[in-house]
Amino acid sequence: MEFSVSNKAKRLTVILIGVGLLFTAIGVFTSMNDHHFATRLLTNGLINSFFFFAIGLGALFFLALQYATESGWYASVKRVIEAVAGFLPYGMALLALSLLTITFMDGAHIYTWMDPEMTNPSSHHYDEIIAGKAAYLNKGFFWIRTIVYLAVYFLFLRGFRNRSLEEDRVGGTEIHFKNYRKGATFLVFFAVFSSTSAWDWLMSIDVHWFSTLFGWYTFAGMWVSTMVVLVLLTTYLKSLGYLPKVNDSHIHDLGKWTFATSFLWSYLWFSQFMLIWYANIGEEVTYYMMRIENFKILYFSMFFINFAFPMLILMSRDAKRNVRILTFVGLVILVGHWLDVYIMVSAGSLGANAKIGFLEIGMALLIAGLFIRIILNNLTKAPLTPVNHPFLDESIHHEI
Amino acid sequence: MHKEAAIREPLILGHKTYHDITEDVCKPIEDKAPRMWYILFGIALIIGLYGVGSILYLLGTGIGVWGLNKTVGWAWDITNFVWWVGIGHAGTLISAVLLLFRQKWRMAINRSAEAMTIFAVFMAGLFPLIHMGRLWVGYWTLPLPNQFGSLWVNFNSPLLWDVFAISTYLSVSLVFWYIGLIPDFATIRDRAKKPVAKKMYSILSFGWSGRAKHWNRFELVSLVLAGLATPLVFSVHSIVSFDFATSVIPGWHTTIFPPYFVAGAVFSGFAMVQTLMLVMRKAMGLEAYIHTRHVEYMNIVIMVTGSIVGTAYITELFISWYSGVEYEAYAFINRATGPYWWAYWAMMTCNVISPQLMWFRPLRRSLLFTFIISIVVNIGMWFERYVIIVTSLHRDYLPSAWSMHYPSHIDLGVYVGTIGLFFVFFLLFARYFPVLALNEVKTILKSSGESYKNAPDTHGHNEESHSH
Numbered sequence: 001m002e003f004s005v006s007n008k009a010k011r012l013t014v015i016l017i018g019v020g021l022l023f024t025a026i027g028v029f030t031s032m033n034d035h036h037f038a039t040r041l042l043t044n045g046l047i048n049s050f051f052f053f054a055i056g057l058g059a060l061f062f063l064a065l066q067y068a069t070e071s072g073w074y075a076s077v078k079r080v081i082e083a084v085a086g087f088l089p090y091g092m093a094l095l096a097l098s099l100l101t102i103t104f105m106d107g108a109h110i111y112t113w114m115d116p117e118m119t120n121p122s123s124h125h126y127d128e129i130i131a132g133k134a135a136y137l138n139k140g141f142f143w144i145r146t147i148v149y150l151a152v153y154f155l156f157l158r159g160f161r162n163r164s165l166e167e168d169r170v171g172g173t174e175i176h177f178k179n180y181r182k183g184a185t186f187l188v189f190f191a192v193f194s195s196t197s198a199w200d201w202l203m204s205i206d207v208h209w210f211s212t213l214f215g216w217y218t219f220a221g222m223w224v225s226t227m228v229v230l231v232l233l234t235t236y237l238k239s240l241g242y243l244p245k246v247n248d249s250h251i252h253d254l255g256k257w258t259f260a261t262s263f264l265w266s267y268l269w270f271s272q273f274m275l276i277w278y279a280n281i282g283e284e285v286t287y288y289m290m291r292i293e294n295f296k297i298l299y300f301s302m303f304f305i306n307f308a309f310p311m312l313i314l315m316s317r318d319a320k321r322n323v324r325i326l327t328f329v330g331l332v333i334l335v336g337h338w339l340d341v342y343i344m345v346s347a348g349s350l351g352a353n354a355k356i357g358f359l360e361i362g363m364a365l366l367i368a369g370l371f372i373r374i375i376l377n378n379l380t381k382a383p384l385t386p387v388n389h390p391f392l393d394e395s396i397h398h399e400i
Numbered sequence: 401m402h403k404e405a406a407i408r409e410p411l412i413l414g415h416k417t418y419h420d421i422t423e424d425v426c427k428p429i430e431d432k433a434p435r436m437w438y439i440l441f442g443i444a445l446i447i448g449l450y451g452v453g454s455i456l457y458l459l460g461t462g463i464g465v466w467g468l469n470k471t472v473g474w475a476w477d478i479t480n481f482v483w484w485v486g487i488g489h490a491g492t493l494i495s496a497v498l499l500l501f502r503q504k505w506r507m508a509i510n511r512s513a514e515a516m517t518i519f520a521v522f523m524a525g526l527f528p529l530i531h532m533g534r535l536w537v538g539y540w541t542l543p544l545p546n547q548f549g550s551l552w553v554n555f556n557s558p559l560l561w562d563v564f565a566i567s568t569y570l571s572v573s574l575v576f577w578y579i580g581l582i583p584d585f586a587t588i589r590d591r592a593k594k595p596v597a598k599k600m601y602s603i604l605s606f607g608w609s610g611r612a613k614h615w616n617r618f619e620l621v622s623l624v625l626a627g628l629a630t631p632l633v634f635s636v637h638s639i640v641s642f643d644f645a646t647s648v649i650p651g652w653h654t655t656i657f658p659p660y661f662v663a664g665a666v667f668s669g670f671a672m673v674q675t676l677m678l679v680m681r682k683a684m685g686l687e688a689y690i691h692t693r694h695v696e697y698m699n700i701v702i703m704v705t706g707s708i709v710g711t712a713y714i715t716e717l718f719i720s721w722y723s724g725v726e727y728e729a730y731a732f733i734n735r736a737t738g739p740y741w742w743a744y745w746a747m748m749t750c751n752v753i754s755p756q757l758m759w760f761r762p763l764r765r766s767l768l769f770t771f772i773i774s775i776v777v778n779i780g781m782w783f784e785r786y787v788i789i790v791t792s793l794h795r796d797y798l799p800s801a802w803s804m805h806y807p808s809h810i811d812l813g814v815y816v817g818t819i820g821l822f823f824v825f826f827l828l829f830a831r832y833f834p835v836l837a838l839n840e841v842k843t844i845l846k847s848s849g850e851s852y853k854n855a856p857d858t859h860g861h862n863e864e865s866h867s868h
Contacts, residue, residue, distance in 0.1 A: 072405060132724045173407055191711055199722075210723040212656035212715050256500075267634060271658040278646045279653050283725065390407050397403035400502070 003242060003379045013376070016369030023362025036353045039109045043349045044360055045098040046110065048367040050201060051225070051341045053091030054218075055371070058226025059084035060157050061190055067160075067183025072394035073253055076245040079384050080234050082164060084226065086378035087371055088157050092150045094367065099146060099201070103139055110349040113137040113207045129208050137204055145200055149193045156186045164386065171388035194219040205348035209287045213272045218344075220265040224306070225337045227258040228330040233375065235323045237384070245385050248321045249400045255320030262310035262333065269303060291347045294354065299343055305336040338364065403847075410850035411505055413688040418842050421689075425838040426588055428684045433831055436683065444823035451817010454810050455530055463533045465810045472793045472805040477531045478643075479785040480815050483668070484524035484822075485566065485640055486661075486781060489633060490669025491517025492573050495580070496629035499622070504848055505697050507840045508689045511584075512680060513673045514577040515833065519825040520672070521570045523818040528562070530814070558642035565639040569632045576625045582608050583618065584834040634658075637665040644788065651731035651792030654719070660712035664781060667705035667751070670698050671777035678771045680830060689836055692765050699764040702777060706755025709784075713752060731792055739804060740791045747787050750780020 031037055063081045066074045074081070107114030117125040119134050130137070159182060167175045195215025203214045211217075231254045237243050238251075276284045291299045309329050319325045346354035386392065416424075458465055468475055491514035498506035529538045541563045543553045553560050585605035592598040608614060641661035644652035674695065681690040720728040735744045754776050758764040795802045829835070846852045 070408075129724045133722055136722060176407070188707075191707065195711070195715060208724075210719050212654045212712070212719045213659070214655075215715070216656070216659060263631070267638075268659065271638065272655045275642070275645050275653070275655050275657070279648050281648060281653070283723070391405050394403050394405050 003237070003376075003384050005373075005376045005380060006240070009372075009376055013369045013373040016365050016372065020362050020364070020366025020369055023358045024366055025362070027357055027359025027362050031357070031359060036109075036350060038105065039349055040353075040359065042098060042102050042105070042108050042110060043346050043354075044363040045094075046102070046201075046349075047338075047342050047345045047360075048363050049091065049094035049098045050345070051338055052087065052367050052371045053095045054222035054341075055225050055229050056085055056088035056091045057153060058222045059230070060088060060153060060160070060186075061194075061223070062226060062230070063160060064156070064183040064186040064190070067179040068187055070180060070391075072391035073250065073398045075389040075391045075395035076243065076385055076398075077230070077234055077250055077254070078164070078386050078389065079379070079382055080230060080237065080243075082161060082382070083375050083378040084229055084233065085157055086161070087374050088153060090370070090374055092154065095201075096146070096150065103143070108349075110205055110345075111137075111207070113204060114139055114142075133207070137207070142200055145196065149197050152189050152193065156182065156189075165382055167389065168383065168387050173390055176390045202344055205345060206287055206290070208283065211272055211276070211284070211287070213268060217265075217268040217272055220261065220268050221337050221340050224258065224261040224265050225334060227254065227261050228334045228337075230254055231258055231326050231330050232334075235327060237379075239323070242384055245396050247398065249398045250395070251323070251326070252317070252320045252400060253398075255314060255326055258326070258330065258333075259310050259314040259320065262306060262314075265337075266303070266307040266311075269307075290351060291343060294352050295343050295347060298339060302336055302339040302343065306333050306340065309333055309336070404853065406854050408848075409693045410853050411508065411689075411693065411848035412841070412845055413691055413850050415851040416688060416845065416849060418845065421838050421842055421845065422587060422591075424686065424689070425584070425834050425836045426591055428830075429588060429832060429834065430591065434683075437827065437831060441824065441827045444820045444827060447820025448817055448824045449820075451814055451820055454813030454817055455526075458530060458810055458814065459533070459535055463531060465808060467806045467808040467811050469803050469805070471796050471801050471803040472790055474793065475786075475790050475805045476807055476811040476815060477527045479782065479789055480818065481524050481527035482640055482785045482789075483782050484520045484527070484818065485636065486665035486668040486785075487672045487778075488517045488520035488524060488569075488573075488669065489637060489662075489665035490673045491515070492569070492576070492629045492633050493666055493669065494673070495576055496626040497633060499626045500630060503697075504844050505694050507837055507844060508686075508694050509673060509677055509698075510840075511577075511580065511833075511837045512676060512829070512835050513669075514573060514580070515829045515835075516672060516676060516826060517573050517669070518570065518577060519822050519829075520669075521566065521573070522825070523822050525566060525570070526818060528559070558639060558646050561639045562643060565632075565636045569636045572625065572629050572632055576622075576629055579618065579621055579625065580837055580840070581833065582606055583610065583614075583839040584837065586610065587838060588834060633666075634662055637661040644792075649792050650720075650725070650727040651735070651788065654716055656712050656715055660709060663705045663708035663712070664751075664784060667702060667709055667755075668778055668781035670702050670705070671774040671781070674698055674702070674770055674774035675778070676826065678767055678774070680835060684830070684835060686836060689841060692767070695767060695770050696761075696765050699758045699770055699773075702773070703755045703758035703764070706751060706758075706777070710752035710755075713748070727797075730795075734795055735787055735791045738791065738795070740787065740794070743783050743787050744791070747780055747783040750776045751784060754780070 028041070031040065034040070059081050063078070063085055065071075066078075066081075102108050102110050103114060106116065112118060112127075113130045113133065115125070117123040118127045119131045120126055121131070135141075160179065163175050163179055163182075198215040198218035202218060203210070231251070234243065234246060234254060235251060238246060273288065276288060309332050313325060313329050314320055342356075342360070389395075466475070466477065468477075491510070494506045494513045495510045498510075528541075529535055532538065540551065541553065541560065543555075543560075546552075582605055585601050586608035589598060589601035589605050592601055638658035638661065641657035645654060645657035647653055677690055677698075678695070681687050717732050720732045723729075735741075754773055757769075757773065763769050790805050794804055
């Protein structure tokens with residue numbers, strides 16, 4: 001069935017983008033003369049471009065995971081996953097724009113290691129620890145890595161999408177087995193890049209700090225957010241009468257993934273926090289002390305929401321099949337995970353000066369609006385149910 | 401009924417009927433044991449008894465008979481403990497996590513993997529107890545109200561969390577395993593001819609009658625237990641990793657430990673399952689149920705978890721440099737180039753390189769190759785723990801306190817002894833218990849059996865009206 005974006009949805013995205021722009025403008029005009037304005041603006045750029053880019057990337061990862069594991073059930077929601085992954089190029093553009101601006105401003109107090117003063121032994125800003133990391137953290141190598149990540153993601157995205165559409169036309173199993181191999185190959189790249197890119201883009205904001213788990217933690221947060229978006233989009237399409245092959249078992253499975261990845265995220269949050277808190281080593285605890293001092297309520301409620309909401313509410317089978325409960329929990333934890341990224345970035349870049357005002361809300365709404373509009377547009381570009389997927393029959397008969 | 405795509409390989413080879421499955425699983429239990437079983441059992445028993453002897457000597461003399469010293473206060477004991485706990489991870493992963501992921505191939509291996517898990521956890525539990533040197537006060541690890549004065553467990557210690565985590569894990573695994581066994585025991589009971597066997601199996605089968613009501617409860621409880629067991633798969637080895645990671649020792653204190661230990665545990669657990677299954681399928685004639693495809697799936701799990709472990713090694717190594725902490729960096733340089741370099745490189749070769757060979761389809765489908773790699777992986781995972789534990793300790797902050805660890809023959813005797821005991825248990829299991837979840841396997845016969853799967857439907861129904 002062909003999908004077309006309803007007028008209501010168009011109106012909603014226009015309103016989101018409009019309100020977002022308005023709020024951003026108010027935010028800019030009211031804080032333009034603040035001492036930290038540039039850092040704050042770029043911090044917001046980085047938070048939102050990363051958050052929505054990561055959802056697109058999460059969808060690409062999830063698609064590759066289905067290919068590599070030869071899952072069957074997902075076939076009837078495959079186009080939904082592809083549509084979300086299709087945001088990736090736009091997310092990349094936004095992220096690259098943020099990173100580029102930051103780079104030209106010598107880090108803009110976000111990536112302090114980009115400031116040449118920090119690694120210049122004759123400067124009174126010289127920082128021995130940052131200088132020690134310069135072999136890895138320097139503008140040139142940072143950009144080489146960033147470009148490699150983005151290029152690899154883009155090529156795989158294009159390959160998956162082209163083969164998916166080609167399969168609709170030609171059928172057979174050859175494409176399936178190719179996807180199987182390419183899916184596994186993507187996972188290899190992703191296993192490395194998901195960690196290193198998290199160090200580059202996020203961990204290096206708190207440049208003195210380090211945690212081996214950081215990459216996996218970031219990845220888990222991104223995965224939950226993606227699952228939430230997939231649940232919301234699938235149930236939205238169902239409510240409009242699209243996706244006739246998707247039954248409540250598919251919704252249940254997406255709900256299970258949301259539940260499971262929330263647990264994964266909480267587990268990794270706890271592992272990182274507990275070990276650092278317990279050992280109480282100065283170099284490490286500073287990360288959490290910054291967050292607890294400046295974001296105490298926000299930080300712990302973020303963890304509470306992202307852990308307890310899915311755990312308590314989505315535990316039962318009935319809840320995972322109930323669209324209203326899923327939507328409610330999904331929206332709450334989506335905001336929760338945005339807050340996680342917000343704190344990850346702004347605690348390092350702005351610290352005590354961070355606040356949530358017109359600028360923060362405006363930018364988030366603006367990019368959320370674009371995100372929704374682009375994904376809905378992506379859905380119009382291919383039939384909503386793939387026709388020749390070898391596991392389609394399994395997926396149609398899916399019952400749990 | 402669930403539909404299975406034509407391009408999926410069948411899980412049961414050849415033309416099997418429901419009766420064939422019963423016969424194939426029950427025959428080895430009902431017949432006399434083959435001579436080979438007695439030989440293997442004898443060898444395992446002798447080795448196990450040697451271990452018991454070593455333990456008795458240890459208890460009688462004191463733990464000074466181990467190769468420990470003031471700097472390396474923890475070595476083989478804890479290495480063996482973690483190794484065995486790790487091996488004990490596959491069973492629950494297969495029965496719980498793969499159940500939640502609807503992986504039907506698990507049905508061929510879950511029973512023996514769970515049995516293996518339980519025996520491995522027994523072996524693991526032994527080490528902390530004997531390390532106390534006073535086995536008879538082992539119950540002091542439990543927070544029991546007592547009148548011994550100020551004796552109370554330290555709730556801040558991850559070692560105590562271990563006690564809780566592992567005893568919970570053992571209990572849930574045991575219950576899970578046993579519940580699965582009930583219908584199969586009932587099948588054996590109904591076939592048993594000798595009165596003693598009949599009596600024994602009827603006690604074991606709890607009066608199972610096979611009514612729909614029983615099956616309904618059986619499936620419900622399996623799902624609930626799977627839900628309970630899944631967090632346990634994570635918690636046990638995470639808490640084992642806390643034994644090290646909560647400390648401030650360079651090389652031990654790193655945040656990636658919990659998930660990486662879990663991955664490592666699954667990695668070694670699957671390797672042990674491979675070692676056992678490859679022998680068992682042959683010895684017990686179960687080639688139709690546990691075949692190349694099952695081995696391939698397990699090899700993929702080994703490859704994935706091995707890669708996770710490898711990524712974690714490299715992450716640790718990189719961050720030890722990135723952190724700028726000299727002690728961290730030295731801990732890793734010392735591992736790779738210090739006096740224990742051979743242990744480090746043995747670990748790297750066995751755990752990082754060898755599973756990568758599984759990318760080649762002919763290799764991961766080769767039973768002989770799999771068997772070799774499964775042993776290599778188990779050796780590698782033993783070395784991993786040895787490397788983490790001993791190399792992080794042996795060069796203390798003060799060079800005057802530096803020392804080496806050399807195992808004594810008692811260290812060796814206890815360790816080898818546990819392997820013997822493990823096989824004693826496993827051989828007894830293989831002799832008296834249904835090694836395949838026969839009633840569960842029957843549920844996939846029509847959808848995944850080779851001779852049914854893609855056969856044209858002769859009953860004139862379409863696929864929607866199939867039912868078990």
